Amino acid sequence: MHAMTLRLSPGDDLRAALDHAFRTHGLSAAFVLQGIGSLSVARLRFAGREEAAELRGDLEILTLAGSLSAQGPHLHTSLSDADGRVTGGHVAPGCIVRTTAEIVVANLPDERYTREHDAATGFAELVIRTA
Template identity: 35%
Template sequence: MSSAAGGSSLQVHAVRFGPGQELLGSLQAFVEERRLRAPFIITCVGSVTKATLRLANATAANTNEVIQLSGRFEIVSLVGTLNRDAHVHICLSDAEGKTVGGHVMGDLEVFTTAEVVIGEAVGLHFTRDMDEQTGYPELVVQPRKSES
């Protein structure tokens, strides 16, 4: 299954979150407040003290591959789309430089800061529909209807 709606111009937003804030929920609130319709993460630097991740081995039927991390971690990478049902992956490194990554389930508690640059494809609209083949709600990209 493929979903595409052509090119779009780009609008860029930047936001910084502070200690104790939950990153995924804060990003979703930022998107809602600004009524962004096709948002995605361009880049992020920062750190967290907690994270709940679904690993690559998990399936919709078997979600036993969920891990909960606690400690101090640098955000090495944060990528994804931020529509209502956000699809975000993260890679974190520990004090020894060892990395772990996966699908963000939530519980991303900011340690010192999280500086995030968000892009919005202003001519598009992102939604998610259940995909019977994958068993997950997958991205649907549509041209944005003009608002009157």
């Protein structure tokens, strides 16, 4: 395992930036170990929902974790608003960095991640192979 730290800038799309880093560094399997920072816009899909909800304002990233594969990121986050209320869910496209996001990504060079249809769940699920 090799870890790398990313710092995202104001206006960056969180998912797109992580996907770009995955592709730019030629990774085959990676995991977001942790992320902190802030967002001005968050788009989260809550459990059992089809569509993402949009939150706007000064939002702090309390946690960020997930996997990175060739099919794109699968990320979950918990956020707090200016009143300290906490919410969390699946990170959808359109989460925009407010001031910064500091993210630690673990590269797993001996593995290859893909997302493939799983008949048991009906969703594209993580498949782990040896590289």
